[in-house]
Amino acid sequence: KPSKQDITKKSFPPGFVFGAGTSSYQIEGAWNEDGKGPSIWDHYCHTYPDKIKFRHNGDVAVNSYHMYEEDVKMLKAMGMGAYRGNAPRWGKSSGYQLLQQPYQQLLENGIKPYVTLFHWETPQALEDEYRSFLSPRIVNDFKDFAEVCFKNFGDRVKHWITFNEPYVFCCNAYGIGKHAPGRCSPGNPCAVPTGDSLAEPYQAGHNLLLAHAEAARLYKKKYQEHQEGQIGIALVSMGYEPFDKTNHVHSQARDRSIDHNLGWFLEPLYRGDYPFSMRSLIRDRLPNFTPEEKAKLQGSYDMLGLNYYTSRFSRHVDYSPLYSPTQYKDDAYAEVGIIGADGQHIGEDTGTGWLCYYPEGLKNLLMVIRDRYGNPPIYITENGVGDQDEGDLSMDNAVNDDVRLNYLNDHIAVVKESIDMGSKVRGHFTWSLLDNFEWQNGFTHRFGLIYVDYNDNLKRHMKNSAKWFSKFNGVDKKDTQVAAGELSNGVP
Numbered sequence: 460k461p462s463k464q465d466i467t468k469k470s471f472p473p474g475f476v477f478g479a480g481t482s483s484y485q486i487e488g489a490w491n492e493d494g495k496g497p498s499i500w501d502h503y504c505h506t507y508p509d510k511i512k513f514r515h516n517g518d519v520a521v522n523s524y525h526m527y528e529e530d531v532k533m534l535k536a537m538g539m540g541a542y543r544g545n546a547p548r549w550g551k552s553s554g555y556q557l558l559q560q561p562y563q564q565l566l567e568n569g570i571k572p573y574v575t576l577f578h579w580e581t582p583q584a585l586e587d588e589y590r591s592f593l594s595p596r597i598v599n600d601f602k603d604f605a606e607v608c609f610k611n612f613g614d615r616v617k618h619w620i621t622f623n624e625p626y627v628f629c630c631n632a633y634g635i636g637k638h639a640p641g642r643c644s645p646g647n648p649c650a651v652p653t654g655d656s657l658a659e660p661y662q663a664g665h666n667l668l669l670a671h672a673e674a675a676r677l678y679k680k681k682y683q684e685h686q687e688g689q690i691g692i693a694l695v696s697m698g699y700e701p702f703d704k705t706n707h708v709h710s711q712a713r714d715r716s717i718d719h720n721l722g723w724f725l726e727p728l729y730r731g732d733y734p735f736s737m738r739s740l741i742r743d744r745l746p747n748f749t750p751e752e753k754a755k756l757q758g759s760y761d762m763l764g765l766n767y768y769t770s771r772f773s774r775h776v777d778y779s780p781l782y783s784p785t786q787y788k789d790d791a792y793a794e795v796g797i798i799g800a801d802g803q804h805i806g807e808d809t810g811t812g813w814l815c816y817y818p819e820g821l822k823n824l825l826m827v828i829r830d831r832y833g834n835p836p837i838y839i840t841e842n843g844v845g846d847q848d849e850g851d852l853s854m855d856n857a858v859n860d861d862v863r864l865n866y867l868n869d870h871i872a873v874v875k876e877s878i879d880m881g882s883k884v885r886g887h888f889t890w891s892l893l894d895n896f897e898w899q900n901g902f903t904h905r906f907g908l909i910y911v912d913y914n915d916n917l918k919r920h921m922k923n924s925a926k927w928f929s930k931f932n933g934v935d936k937k938d939t940q941v942a943a944g945e946l947s948n949g950v951p
């Protein structure tokens with residue numbers, strides 16, 4: 460599909476950052492090195508190996524724990540100004556010293572670290588002791604962990620993101636059991652069936668929100684003034700369109716879908732409580748906030764991360780047989796799908812099953828945030844597409860990733876349009892810097908700008924999209940090749 464518009468970094472306001480993101484379990488490996496205790500993902504992959512495609516796991520992942528210098532080189536080759544990665548892993552006691560090096564390396568190359576504290580890796584010890592996010596005890600433990608990070612890295616890290624995608628974490632880990640710790644509602648094939656699970660995603664989300672609020676408050680009170688950084692959270696949301704624009708019931712369904720995805724977490728942070736449609740439909744399964752908690756939640760962020768991939772039509776249904784808190788199923792009498800009333804697909808197939816090409820959905824979400832949620836500063840913390848699920852993923856083929864290149868070009872163009880329409884987007888991070896462990900899909904899905912050769916020592920190679928980014932960011936072609944190690948000292 461040809462790109463609608465050619466766009467470069469220069470089209471954006473000064474200070475706007477472009478970067479790429481990763482998460483530690485997906486890339487680092489070294490799962491038990493340097494005193495690290497197991498996380499729920501280590502435990503889950505080791506205990507229920509059949510839950511993951513080809514029984515893959517993140518024990519070695521793409522070995523970034525040891526190969527981070529290669530990763531930084533690639534960021535540099537692409538001219539990226541920022542990198543979104545994880546903090547020292549929660550529960551790791553002696554790793555802090557070692558993790559100083561990657562940060563140093565980034566800063567020396569002029570790349571700003573944007574650090575996510577939690578990308579789904581709870582220490583297994585907290586899961587064993589008190590069921591982690593199902594208990595309010597998680598709030599203080601998370602706050603303590605956050606403080607270790609602020610204290611040790613706050614001189615260098617100026618952008619903190621507490622949680623990645625609470626929606627996916629709660630739904631996948633507590634609703635459909637596809638992610639660690641693998642708990643789920645009745646009727647789903649999960650690793651750890653639970654008793655009264657219809658409420659668990661909401662309990663986990665509730666404690667997570669309170670943990671965010673406490674960590675953000677601590678940062679703002681004790682660290683922000685002298686460290687001069689910002690803190691926020693990264694929320695994922697699909698975009699939603701009414702199944703049939705000519706019938707208002709579907710527009711209402713569309714609003715409920717937004718409430719139950721983006722609004723579930725954004726509305727408590729914005730005004731101190733869940734969206735009314737969630738309160739009225741989920742009722743006693745949805746916990747309550749005390750007045751003090753509401754006050755702490757409200758405005759507990761300087762910026763918002765938004766992870767956007769794709770969109771769905773939302774269709775009103777009068778009776779919802781699947782009404783339960785599982786992903787895409789606690790559907791608020793709104794059924795989501797990719798085909799609209801007129802038979803049109805919401806967007807072209809990209810080759811990744813769940814992911815249709817629909818850049819307008821990103822703009823529409825940004826407008827919802829502008830109009831309903833006070834228009835905060837925003838970073839697009841994830842945006843990207845996988846290579847063909849079923850295609851030939853040998854290197855020669857996979858580096859020709861025009862689908863990704865066009866996808867990124869067109870979504871970045873829409874970010875520009877949204878800024879012109881008043882949205883305060885401050886940066887864009889492609890997901891992902893490099894191919895990695897794609898959770899339940901193992902290594903079979905590749906989201907990287909950089910190809911990782913699983914048959915040759917995890918060597919990194921730039922895909923076409925990565926080379927496109929170098930041009931986009933204004934890096935000289937030769938400099939790109941030198942940085943990527945394709946030329947040594949400028950000689951092929």
Ligand code: GBH
Pocket residue numbers: 482623624627695766768812813841890897900906
């Ligand atoms: C992101 O979530 C994650 O933050 C990131 O870690 C991950 O690498 C990236 O997605 C790409 O997958 O395979 O049909 O079960 C984005 C939201 C929700 C999208 C779960 C994929 C699973 C679809 N994700 N969904 S399926």
